[in-house]
Amino acid sequence: MxxxxxxxxxxxxxxxxxxxxxxxxxxxxxxxxxxxxxxxGGYDDPGSQSYQVDRVVEDELGSKPAGVVVLYTAPDGVTVDDPGVARAVTASLDALPADAVAQRVDYWSTRQPALATPDKTKALATLSLVGDSPAALQSAYDRIKDRLPVDGMRTQVGGQVAIExxxxxxxxxxxxxxxxxxxxxxxxxxxxxxxxxxxxxxxxxxxxxxxxxxxxxxxxxxxxxxxxxxxxxxxxxxxxxxxxxxxxxxxxxxxxxxxxxxxxxxxxxxxxxxxxxxxxxxxxxxxxxxxxxxxxxxxxxxxxxxxxxxxxxxxxxxxxxxxxxxxxxxxxxxxxxxxxxxxxxxxxxxxxxxxxxxxxxxxxxxxxxxxxxxxxxxxxxxxxxxxxxxDERQLPPGAPDRVTAETIAREFPAAGQNTATVVLRGVDQAGVARATERITGIPGVLGVQPMAAKGDVVALTVPLAGDPASRQSADAVQAMRAIDVGGDVLVGGFPARTAxxxxxxxxxxxxxxxxxxxxxxxxxxxxxxxxxxxxxxxxxxxxxxxxxxxxxxxxxxxxxxxxxxxxxxxxxxxxxxxxxxxxxxxxxxxxxxxxxxxxxxxxxxxxxxxxxxxxxxxxxxxxxxxxxxxxxxxxxxxxxxxxxxxxxxxxxxxxxxxxxxxxxxxxxxxxxxxxxxxxxxxxxxxxxxxxxxxxxxxx
Structure with a gap:
């Protein structure tokens, strides 16, 4: 032949x-x-529980994941509470196009203590971008990445979309x-x-x-x-x-x-x-x-x-x-x-x-x-x-996006990659309290914070210690999924997606x-x-x-x-x-x-x-x-x-x-x-x- x-x-x-x-x-x-x-993109299993959590949080609770995290460092001698700093950052964030940024959570508009360091020299702004696909999110990021720096302040950009x-x-x-x-x-x-x-x-x-x-x-x-x-x-x-x-x-x-x-x-x-x-x-x-x-x-x-x-x-x-x-x-x-x-x-x-x-x-x-x-x-x-x-460690040591991600994970654990999202469905207030108590007692859990709620659906943010790919993080995800509080308990977030x-x-x-x-x-x-x-x-x-x-x-x-x-x-x-x-x-x-x-x-x-x-x-x-x-x-x-x-x-x-x-x-x-x-x-x-x-x- x-x-x-x-x-x-x-x-x-x-x-x-x-x-x-x-x-x-x-x-x-x-x-x-x-x-x-x-x-x-495309690293997630569409049939997994973590993928289901992302859909619930976005479609039912109307909360998109923060794909971009911006770390602002105040000039020497002032803090992020300084009126001039607040005006400059707020004006920069307000100017971002609405058809590129779907949601925004920042220290200056919420005054959440978790979004600033104890000495108030650094603060965060998290941005959820418009788009349902990795390509669309990257396109939205391309439109805003050069508009994020603020004159007079050190601006570092991280987050999953920025790393990707x-x-x-x-x-x-x-x-x-x-x-x-x-x-x-x-x-x-x-x-x-x-x-x-x-x-x-x-x-x-x-x-x-x-x-x-x-x-x-x-x-x-x-x-x-x-x-x-x-x-x-x-x-x-x-x-x-x-x-x-x-x-x-x-x-x-x-x-x-x-x-x-x-x-x-x-x-x-x-x-x-x-x-x-x-x-x-x-x-x-x-x-x-x-x-x-x-x-x-x-x-x-x-x-x-x-x-x-x-x-x-x-x-x-x-x-x-x-x-x-x-x-x-x-x-x-x-x-x-x-x-x-x-x-x-x-x-x-x-x-x-x-x-x-x-x-x-x-x-x-x-x-x-x-x-x-x-x-x-x-x-x-x-x-x-x-x-x-x-994750960011795929980038070489010293790469700006990697340095930013490591800084955020160190100083703002709740905004780092090793953060789980727990969704409770059909659970009353007493059940939410029991779930919070049990999650807090799991080894490796740094705390539990409310994320969003609508009807009988409640989402919690759970920062974890260490590496998101570690055995400890995987065990913590499994332990959270095993909690019985009288309703559905779903666990997502980066460590869950990894597992x-x-x-x-x-x-x-x-x-x-x-x-x-x-x-x-x-x-x-x-x-x-x-x-x-x-x-x-x-x-x-x-x-x-x-x-x-x-x-x-x-x-x-x-x-x-x-x-x-x-x-x-x-x-x-x-x-x-x-x-x-x-x-x-x-x-x-x-x-x-x-x-x-x-x-x-x-x-x-x-x-x-x-x-x-x-x-x-x-x-x-x-x-x-x-x-x-x-x-x-x-x-x-x-x-x-x-x-x-x-x-x-x-x-x-x-x-x-x-x-x-x-x-x-x-x-x-x-x-x-x-x-x-x-x-x-x-x-x-x-x-x-x-x-x-x-x-x-x-x-």
């Missing part, structure tokens, strides 16, 4: 080339408008920086790897077009769905990274066939039938892995699934259409622009990788045992991992794992006709992924080496770990598929298991190492991000890729196949016939 497709592309190369360029470039130009549609705005700006800036760093280095490395300028430029061209095309898909989705700003970052990372990987495999196989004396037509057909087939299978597995994110109810995880799936799918499609067409047009000219240091010799089984393969084949258990033990040791820290949510989001991810994780495992077992069986090889692939990928999570816990939560990365040790975002898990699992099976395709090819040619493994490792080892190195460069640029979220993704990808492309793929997998022996190729007769009828293997 794939060989026939390669012949079709060669015969219709100009048509394929023009159509692909017109569709991708035209769609990408239209897709540039997606940047105006992106939102920094800062995270969006940093995310966009980081995207530009990452591309500016990674693209030139990637091109340079490809020149070193391929030895010719023309061959090196092809994967980068496909990568750029994959990113461009994914923007069109994201803009189309944004017309009816909420798309988080991180979707573009994920699309850029995977679009560029996977297109380069796929281009590396395809162009490398094409040049290998040319060097063996094949015509350009035959070389394209063989490249598509072998490397192209591997690309199709690996991309399908990665898309399914990312589709596993759709089982979660949070829009930000769904958004990253949209970005990743679109980028990987387009990268694969371009690698099966545009890239073979370009190779057909270029023919032998793909070797033009040779650099002086270009190597002429292909890897041989007598070279370094051949000697490594021989040693592994002679003593497979001696290699497999220590490697498995080492990966288990790396995974140990994950047993103590805890999970949190996105509910973690619960939703924990509930959806088994379904995601089931999808990944089932897809890997089925697709790899159809590709290779073996029952045990897919099982081995799943176990090895799971082991490498767990080791990666252990390293991330060791650094980002336990704090070892956190100073070198300039990150704040804290509970990790469960959603980001899920994303890293999906991508790493997909990449692991990607490299597994590439290696096994050459092993199976040698095996079908009559080689023994030992010789087939050696041949596969010699042929694919340099390409897998090069692909991993290039992807490390792409993801490494994201590890330089100012957002801790992106650094976690970048570092996680680097750790996973280094482990996978070295000890796992070069040593562990060959050792395990050797230990399996002839059983590695076994499949029951009925399943074997199903695989043969599927017609997805190439002999």
């Amino acid at each position: 794939f060989s026939a497709w390669g012949a079709v592309v060669h015969a219709r190369r100009w048509v394929v080339l023009v159509v692909a360029l017109v569709v991708v470039v035209g769609g990408g130009l239209w897709g540039l408008g997606v940047f105006d549609e992106l939102a920094q 705005h800062s995270m969006t700006e940093r995310s966009t800036d980081d995207l530009v920086v990452a591309e500016a760093i990674s693209l030139p280095i990637t091109l340079l490395l490809l020149v070193v790897i391929f030895g010719t300028l023309v061959a090196a430029a092809l994967p980068v061209l496909v990568g750029g077009l994959a990113i461009f095309g994914s923007l069109a898909v994201l803009r189309l989705l944004s017309l009816g769905l909420e798309v988080n700003t991180f979707a573009v970052n994920v699309a850029t990372l995977l679009g560029l990274g996977m297109a380069i990987d796929y281009g590396l495999f395809t162009v490398g196989r094409y040049r290998e066939e040319l060097a063996a004396g094949a015509t350009p037509r035959a070389a394209v057909a063989t490249a598509v039938a072998t490397a192209g087939r591997t690309v199709a299978f690996s991309a399908t597995l990665l898309v399914i892995a990312l589709a596993g994110l759709l089982v979660f109810p949070m829009d930000f995880l769904r958004s990253m699934a949209y970005g990743g799936m679109s980028a990987v799918a387009i990268a694969a499609l371009l690698s099966l259409t545009l890239l073979p067409a370009l190779l057909s047009v270029l023919g032998h000219r793909v070797e033009r622009g040779a650099v002086p240091w270009r190597g002429r010799r292909a890897p041989t089984e007598a070279g370094f990788l051949g000697r490594v393969a021989d040693r592994v084949m002679r003593r497979p258990l001696l290699f497999a045992g220590p490697i498995v033990a080492g990966l288990v040791v790396l995974a140990i820290p994950v047993t103590g991992a805890s999970f949190g949510a996105a 509910d989001s973690v619960d939703a991810i924990e509930a959806g994780a088994p379904w995601m794992v089931a999808i990944l495992v089932a897809a890997t077992l089925v697709l790899m069986f159809l590709a290779f006709g073996s029952v045990l090889l897919p099982v081995k692939a799943v176990l090895v990928s799971a082991l490498g992924l767990t080791a990666t999570f252990g390293v991330l816990t060791f650094v980002f939560e336990d704090g070892h080496g956190a100073g070198l990365l300039d990150v704040t040790p804290q509970p990790m975002q469960a959603g980001m770990l899920v994303l890293v898990g999906a991508v790493v699992f997909g990449l692991s099976t990607d490299y597994e598929t590439f290696l096994l395709s050459r092993v199976v090819e040698a095996r079908q040619g009559g080689a023994s298991t030992r010789d087939a493994v050696r041949a596969g490792l010699v042929r694919t080892g340099p390409m897998i190492t090069a692909a991993a190195l290039l992807l490390v460069v792409v993801t490494g640029a994201f590890a330089l991000s100012g957002l801790q979220t992106m650094r976690l993704i970048g570092v996680g990808m680097i750790v996973a890729l280094v482990l996978d492309a070295t000890v796992v793929r070069v040593l562990l997998v060959p050792a395990l196949i050797r230990l399996l022996g002839a059983a590695a190729w076994w499949a029951p007769g009925p399943l074997r016939r199903v695989q043969e009828r599927a017609g997805l293997s190439e002999t």
Whole structure:
């Protein structure tokens, strides 16, 4: 099937080339408008109790959450009670547009003691913005943020909307920086790897077009769905990274066939039938892995699934259409622009990788045992991992919005992030009093304050001590929800949303794992006709992924080496770990598929298991190492991000890729196949016939 497709592309190369360029470039130009549609939100579970509390408070009590908190510091020698200070702040707040600010609560109009420090040098104003979606709230914030400062006073702006705005700006800036760093280095490395300028430029061209095309898909989705700003970052990372990987495999196989004396037509057909087939299978597995994110109810995880799936799918499609067409047009000219240091010799089984393969084949258990033990040791820290949510600590230390949030949490606990909202429905005054008394006695509760009331619905504000993602805060939320005062007791607020989001991810994780495992077992069986090889692939990928999570816990939560990365040790975002898990699992099976395709090819040619493994490792080892190195460069640029979220993704990808492309793929997998022996190729007769009828293997 794939060989026939390669012949079709060669015969219709100009048509394929023009159509692909017109569709991708035209769609990408239209897709540039997606940047105006992106939102920094969608972290909540719409089916959770905390989400229900937000709806009750807003729809039934008419009280919108304070998305912006402004901290005013009086000039030296005066207090916030000074008439001149009061007039200046009040005039500034009164001038804010009514169609941007829905509600306002400030010290000067209410004289609430909780809104000023005891020495009256600082005071707060909280603003609820107009809008029902994250995008609308961000738009309202854009209109007022430059009008909040007051002459003569230090003005600091915080709150969830302000933090999300800062995270969006940093995310966009980081995207530009990452591309500016990674693209030139990637091109340079490809020149070193391929030895010719023309061959090196092809994967980068496909990568750029994959990113461009994914923007069109994201803009189309944004017309009816909420798309988080991180979707573009994920699309850029995977679009560029996977297109380069796929281009590396395809162009490398094409040049290998040319060097063996094949015509350009035959070389394209063989490249598509072998490397192209591997690309199709690996991309399908990665898309399914990312589709596993759709089982979660949070829009930000769904958004990253949209970005990743679109980028990987387009990268694969371009690698099966545009890239073979370009190779057909270029023919032998793909070797033009040779650099002086270009190597002429292909890897041989007598070279370094051949000697490594021989040693592994002679003593497979001696290699497999220590490697498995080492990966288990790396995974140990994950047993103590805890999970949190996105807050101001995602910003780098010293960032203005983070400093403001930390100051507010320290001096105004009731206005900080670690504040719960308790809604009582159908409870009389005596019940409200009992609820207040019981809530006050819960460990970690700093106090209880009335928030709003209407009919039989009462809302209370409950500031908590410590971290909103801490075990103490989660226990306090559960204790408040367990109170029995004769009516409904609902608990929301940031600590409750954090706990509910973690619960939703924990509930959806088994379904995601089931999808990944089932897809890997089925697709790899159809590709290779073996029952045990897919099982081995799943176990090895799971082991490498767990080791990666252990390293991330060791650094980002336990704090070892956190100073070198300039990150704040804290509970990790469960959603980001899920994303890293999906991508790493997909990449692991990607490299597994590439290696096994050459092993199976040698095996079908009559080689023994030992010789087939050696041949596969010699042929694919340099390409897998090069692909991993290039992807490390792409993801490494994201590890330089100012957002801790992106650094976690970048570092996680680097750790996973280094482990996978070295000890796992070069040593562990060959050792395990050797230990399996002839059983590695076994499949029951009925399943074997199903695989043969599927017609997805190439002999």
